[in-house]
Amino acid sequence: MATMIQADTTVHVVDDDAALRDSLAFLISTNDLEPRLYASPLELLEAARREPLSGCILTDVRMPEMSGIDLARRLRASGATTPIVVMTGHADLALAVEAMRAGVQDFIEKPFDDAVLIEALQRALAEPDGARTAARDPLVAERLASLSQRELEVLEGLVAGHANKVIAYDLGISPRTVEVYRANVMTKMQVRSLSELVRVTVLTRGG
Template identity: 45%
Template sequence: MQSKGSPVRIVYIVDDDPALLGSLERTFRAAGLTAVSYQTAFAFLDAVPDLSDGCLLLDIIMPEMDGLELQERLNSLGFNMPVIVMTAWGDVETAVQAIKSGAVDFIEKPFNDEALLDAVNAALALDRGPTRDRESVVAAKLVAKLSPRERQVLDGLVAGRSTKQMAYDLGISARTVEVHRARMLARLGTHSLAEAIRLAVLARLSPADLEANAADPQRRSGASRGLPE
């Protein structure tokens, strides 16, 4: 058992793929982390009352209960552990929905070990003190610093548009879109597309929206699929 005040280094993994679970456990243990895995959402829910602090790495596509539904159940229980969701490549809509429901990050499959460990270490180091309301205010201030074109590129990324699609929509070259994207990430203070999307989502959520999402799971799973204009 870790001594009081020492950093918690436990990663809980929920995924229905035994081979992936084994691979993730080996990766985390090699990095000095404790890995505890569950093959179903129900198994994890049963274990929640006895869990220590750490972070949760959650797959979205699972039988019986998927990752988004598990998030809703955890929210109703007052679960406050940082959640990272694993999504299919390019599935931005699902990632946005997960972030609206409280996930701190998402990582796209297939992922490399470095990106995975970076995301997990950031989640483990996260101060969970600030409320989502405060995070929303901070995010709104960061997004407000973007130029109009940078904001258009960010909105396009959140909507799941490719560089070529955005270039066509905006009437500019793909190379120019990439330049604006790089500047946008720099202004937001991140190199991560996931973090940029998270900031964009939080910036568009008013305190009233956050309260409604927390109180109404149906709103989170249904109406939250589209971003407010």
Template identity: 40%
Template sequence: MAELTSLVIVVDDDAHLREALGNLFRSVGMRVELFGSTSALLDRPATVTAASCLVLDIRLPGVSGLDFQNQLANLGNNIPIIFMTGHGDVPMSVRAMKAGAIDFLTKPFRDQDMLDAVSNALVLDRARRTSDGELSALVKRYESLTSREREVIALVTSGLMNKQIAGELGVSEITVKIHRGHVMEKMGVRTLAELVKKYETILPRLKR
């Protein structure tokens, strides 16, 4: 059974199908929010703290499901998407999957197929949220470094020895060792290999 905190957001202009899906997901302990259009969904508060996924009809009034997928991507919203269509349009399916959709179900679909797709999407979103949380914590550790310690971590992880770093910064080798020790402690690592790995993990975030 899914965690009670899991949230499934359904967007479909067919009221009967919306309600049927709502009942299906609630029957296995999931929270559900139902919308008749993407514009209605955009009016809801943006923050979702629980593992969640979006079950989205591909043909909707106004903004289509595929266009909405692009909008979410541009906003940096990585919620897993499961598309539904009554048309079995293969090019649409390919486009949706290439753009990151988790699954693509042709109406009418079996309840179990939908539940399986949603369960998979929630597992992926839960893993993503855990990874994002760990990355944010690591960035905070980096932000606790002084400007000199940030210079040291950049030089250490580039492969320079303490003596070379000392020459680069115009300080003594002992001073470099002290800074290096502080860097290791603040970043929560014990080895150079761990430091390099964590620094490379957060580097893309630091360059934004």
């Protein structure tokens, strides 16, 4: 009988907030994953210099010494392929887009449900290129092509990280109308959240 190869369960947690690191470590360990903690991106880069990092990386996007995006760029430039999941603030969609273009596999918005975080980590561990592969599904491209011109314009604003009021001003329509178009876009794209919409759009277009 063939033996199933188990995915590595190591999660490298990078965050300058000690309390949050400890909280994440507890959550990760109680879900049968193995956390390794780093107080800064430089600590993780030093560890990666000594030996290749297995598992996946969970990092905050905003940190004093180096951002999570710059960390991703440094890792990719060094040839590291460890999947990276970035935690962004609710208003940081523009940064999330930049992160995806820097080689990050996935991102989640804070505050997030514990289950959402664990699901993202398990997906990264089981399918290191899973989010990017899923986004390249031809059906996703077809859904994108089905959007009307106005829906595409609203989508562009969302992907740029703009608030509904800003999109409304730019397009000369009301914020309420933007909300209607936004809902239509999410329905047509078959996504459940704004972050998922941004992720599949960026990856389908190849960054």
